[in-house]
Amino acid sequence: MYKYIISKRSLATLRETVAPKEYGGRFIVTLIPGDGVGKEVTDSVLSIFAAENVPVDFETVDISGNDAADKVNAAVESLQRNKIGLKGLLHTGAAGETDHGSFNVALRKRLDVYANVAHFKSLPGVQTRIPNVDLVVIRENTEGEFSGLEHESVQGVVESLKIVTRAKTERIARFAFDYAKRHGRKHVTAIHKANIMKLGDGLFRNTVAEIGAAEYKDIETSAMIVDNASMQAVAKPHQFDVMVTPSMYGTILGNIGAGLIGGPGLVAGANYGREYAVFEPGSRHVGLDIQGQNVANPTAMILSATLMLDHLGLTRHAERISNAVHEVIAEGQTTTRDIGGSASTTEFTKAVIGKLASAQ
Incomplete structure (x- = not known):
């Protein structure tokens, strides 16, 4: 089973397909939690998938620590096997802070996932200065x-x-x-x-x-x-x-887009190529300053995961989870502090799971 990520046309125009691995009705997906709040927000996805009985099994590759460069190789090999990945953002320090280049860029280049897509759309329940924003930034990832x-x-x-x-x-x-x-x-x-x-x-x-x-x-x-x-x-x-956009301009405009709709915690994203697809938050903020505090907004990661489910053909699961997230935000009773609430990451996740249960 596979789903076209670009409309079917001649190979001469470089339309891409991705064939995810499926065994016994279940998909195997590479999970890279990432740095900063990455584990907290990917744990939110795991909890929601378990509650929803989503037929996805994760192969986790944690790229961190002193041997992070070697783990990038393991992540690439995992993605090459599974074709599909869900990824948190990996921290890249400035000159003098780290002795390596961007692992995010390394993964994209090695897998040739050349198209980054981020959709910046205003959400009901999130107060912003300019309403009804709805724009898409498509960024070239590899040069x-x-x-x-x-x-x-x-x-x-x-x-x-x-x-x-x-x-x-x-x-x-x-x-x-x-x-x-x-x-x-x-x-x-x-x-x-x-x-x-x-x-x-x-x-x-x-x-x-x-x-x-x-x-x-x-x-x-x-x-x-x-x-x-x-x-x-x-x-x-x-x-x-x-x-x-070329690579750097897309990053700049993506941060502007995140600011327009309420912050980086709300933006889903995806990276597509000929053979692989990797889904990750659409705005480049690792959240080192709030790591371990259980206050991160997991919306961007959850909605990125729903894009992945839709890509896998699990449309019903994608719609249910996406609807539940949007309902919780619109009600405004269990939202995280970045969008004016006081709920923890865990509380927001439980609220989404509650919406799913009530929608059975």
Whole structure:
């Protein structure tokens, strides 16, 4: 059994499929709890899945400790076996804080899960300054500023290489347009800095425009410079529908999107490739400052897990859990402190399980 993550069209246009492992009616999924509050929010998912009798068994790989780099290899091997993963965020310190690069980037590049999708949509029950936000950021995961190619050519001079290729830009552009078509969206905006980086970002902007004009005439295509897009997203977010971006710009706009709808604890996310799919919160906040306090909002991780269930074809479970989460938030009686409540992670989880039980 498998489910297409992109509409079925010719192989020449790089449409991807993922075939998850299923044994005896149950799926085996790789679980990477992550750092910070990762274990707390993935434990929330485990509790909800158990209460809902979801036919998913997790193979857990904990990437932490002094041998974390070796565990990345174990995580990659697990994902290669299982095809599908649920992942918390992994902490990457600044220069001098850690002696390794980003494990998040390493996993994406090694598995070639090239398309990151995050949907920023206002939730009933969460008070924000701008209501009715509904925009999608689709980010290229494997090149751009996050290519990881840096060196010190001479002492005190560092060169950091930004890689942009036509092939990978065409791939992410088609993914974004296909996503728009599948979800009834009408407008794709390419985010760039081609006024300064005329070759690299110029290639990205022009390639997206060419793909749109040639293959997706029913979808409006535009382009916007990243600094202007950041301002416009804060001031007038309703003008955006789907934004397609190189790696770093997507991270920036994703954090803006999280701020618009109430914080990083609310944003689900997914990473797709030809062979693998990895689901994780859509905003890059590990939560080291609240680790171990049982106050983290598990909504982003739970909703990421429902995206995974939908991807596996377990649509009924996905709908029930997603509905239960949204009902608890809308009622506002058992919400976490990041969105104005006082409930703990555990209390929020129990409230979701209670909603599921009452909806039987």
